[in-house]
Structure formats: structure tokens, C-alpha cells
Amino acid sequence: AQSVTQLDSHVSVSEGTPVLLRCNYSSSYSPSLFWYVQHPNKGLQLLLKYTSAATLVKGINGFEAEFKKSETSFHLTKPSAHMSDAAEYFCVVSLNRDDKIIFGKGTRLHILP
Amino acid sequence: EAGVAQSPRYKIIEKRQSVAFWCNPISGHATLYWYQQILGQGPKLLIQFQNNGVVDDSQLPKDRFSAERLKGVDSTLKIQPAKLEDSAVYLCASSWDIAGGETQYFGPGTRLLVL
Numbered sequence: 001a002q003s004v005t006q007l008d009s010h011v012s013v014s015e016g017t018p019v020l021l022r023c024n025y026s027s028s029y030s031p032s033l034f035w036y037v038q039h040p041n042k043g044l045q046l047l048l049k050y051t052s053a054a055t056l057v058k059g060i061n062g063f064e065a066e067f068k069k070s071e072t073s074f075h076l077t078k079p080s081a082h083m084s085d086a087a088e089y090f091c092v093v094s095l096n097r098d099d100k101i102i103f104g105k106g107t108r109l110h111i112l113p
Numbered sequence: 114e115a116g117v118a119q120s121p122r123y124k125i126i127e128k129r130q131s132v133a134f135w136c137n138p139i140s141g142h143a144t145l146y147w148y149q150q151i152l153g154q155g156p157k158l159l160i161q162f163q164n165n166g167v168v169d170d171s172q173l174p175k176d177r178f179s180a181e182r183l184k185g186v187d188s189t190l191k192i193q194p195a196k197l198e199d200s201a202v203y204l205c206a207s208s209w210d211i212a213g214g215e216t217q218y219f220g221p222g223t224r225l226l227v228l
Contacts, residue, residue: 032214034216036219042221043116043204043221043222044204044206044217045219046216046218049214049216051214052214090155094214100169101146101158101217102158103155103156103157103158104155105154105155106154106155
């Protein structure tokens with residue numbers, strides 16, 4: 001069975017410092033992996049996705065993520081945090097084989113001035 | 114390009130009452146999803162349609178929840194009767210196709226409070 005685990009429910013970083021949001025997945029087949037962001041009172045928006053092409057994926061707003069099959073991880077990073085990055089981030093796994101879609105529980109990112 | 118539309122945005126009902134939510138996906142999107150997002154949790158897929166057929170409804174509480182997408186475009190999600198634990202945000206999303214790598218586009222959600 002597939003699953004996705006976001007290792008931190010809350011992450012706090014200072015503005016201008018790097019961001020790391022961790023995601024591990026479990027899947028028997030080749031997964032597609034996504035990161036979505038949810039700002040308060042706004043809809044979910046796709047940040048980036050991995051679909052078996054390049055393992056380093058660049059997304060919007062300076063975010064990127066690296067698919068590491070050996071570690072079953074898809075961590076989200078950004079070199080320098082901005083106040084506008086404060087939001088909830090969801091890691092999502094989708095199996096190409098049977099199209100099951102599973103969201104992680106989310107990581108709330110706090111940006112300190 | 115217009116996004117996914119949902120209505121109403123907010124709804125307050127008493128337990129045992131009925132409620133219905135409406136979703137209009139992005140034009141041309143074949144796949145439509147309904148999610149339930151309880152406060153502090155990630156979205157949980159309730160039902161997935163491909164055109165007007167159901168692909169996955171394994172997590173839909175069928176004794177009280179129902180959904181339809183009659184003409185393969187708009188969709189409605191109904192709860193009858195509602196329980197306190199149904200208080201959540203109900204999200205609708207759509208994508209071009211059903212393949213696992215497809216990007217989902219989300220609507221703003223309907224926030225339901227059951228008293």
C-alpha cells in the first residue's frame with residue numbers, strides 16, 4: 001500500500017534563511033509526487049511535481065524538490081525564505097498504476113521576521 | 114482560463130439536516146475530485162470521476178454521502194443526514210485526465226459547520 005509521511009507538522013525559519021520541508025513516501029510502483037501550498041483562506045496551488053523525468057524539480061516561487069528513490073524522499077527546499085511563504089504545505093503521492101491519490105497531513109511553515 | 118468554481122463558500126446547518134455542494138470544473142477537464150479536509154489534516158479523497166463515471170469512491174461514507182456528475186461536467190456532493198464530524202472544508206478539484214502525473218486544480222472550497 002502506498003503512503004506519504006510529512007515528518008514535521010510545523011517548521012519555523014527566519015526570513016532569508018533556507019527552508020526544508022520533509023516528505024517520505026511508500027510505494028510499490030513508480031509514483032508521481034507533488035507539493036501543493038495552501039495559503040490561509042485560499043485554494044490549494046501546485047508548487048511542483050515529479051513524474052519520472054528529472055529527479056530535481058523546480059517549481060514556482062523559488063521552491064525545488066529532489067526525488068531520491070533510494071531514500072524514498074521528496075523533500076521541498078528553498079534557499080531563502082520570504083514572509084509570503086508562510087502557509088501550509090502538502091506532499092502528495094499518486095500511483096501511475098491505479099491512480100490512487102494520497103495527501104500528507106501537511107506542514108505549516110512559519111516565517112520569523 | 115477560469116478556475117474551478119464551488120458554491121456555496123460557507124454553510125452552517127444543524128445535525129441531521131441535509132446539505133449539497135456544487136462544483137464546476139475547468140472547461141475540458143475530464144477528471145473531477147471531491148475531497149474532505151478536516152481542520153488540521155490533509156485533504157482526504159472522497160470520490161473521483163472520469164467524465165460521468167466513478168473511478169474511486171472507496172473512502173466515501175455511502176450511508177450518508179452521495180455525489181453525481183450527470184453530464185460529465187458539473188458535480189454535486191450531498192450529505193444526508195449530516196453529523197457533527199462532517200464539519201470540514203469540502204474541496205473540489207479537476208484535471209485534464211486521470212493519469213497519475215496530472216496536475217489537479219483546486220477550487221476555493223466550501224466550509225461546512227454542523228451544529
